[in-house]
Amino acid sequence: MHIDGTCHCGAIGFSAEIDPARVMVCHCSDCQILSGAPFRAVVAAPIETLVVRGEPQRYVKVAASGNRRAQVFCPVCATPLFATAPENATSVVIRLGCVTQRAELVPSAQIWQHSALPWLSELHRVPGSPEQQAFLPAAPRAADPLPPGPRPDA
Ligand SMILES: [Zn+2]
Ligand SMILES: [Zn+2]
Secondary structure, three states, rough: EEEEEEEOOOEEEEEEOOOHEEEEEEEOHHHHHHEEEEEEEEEEHHHHHHHOOOOOOOEEEOOOOEEEEEEEEOOOOOOOEEEEOOOOOOOOEEHHHEOOOHHHHOOOOOEOOHHOOOOHHHHHOOOOOOOOOOOOOOOOOOOOOOOOOOOOOO
């Protein structure tokens, strides 16, 4: 499947050929920190299918195992784009968040589940809003102990 994407500011663009059956979620703590999110969703592509527009920057992460991975990101807006081996890369692991077709790419595996955030499995129970409003103003309660008039926090 052909995919493409851009960083948030548009300075970097890319396209690649992926297998949509190889989308996965990683719950490792490096992915949590580097993505700024509770988990990271990714899809791998052969490096020869990757076409990049612009000049991305890289940060080489060294894992506890000594494994080194180049984390490639936009130097202007800092969007994480993909990761590769720092030298002689044969594949690239693309961050799903910046892929145009991301809504069509459903994960088929999750890894590093021992560090998954404990509330993720209950996320479907959390009330949702179609747009930004998260916390609705509390409805006035019949047994409100404060008298009418300006509130202390007004
Ligand atoms: Zn950018
Ligand atoms: Zn990870």
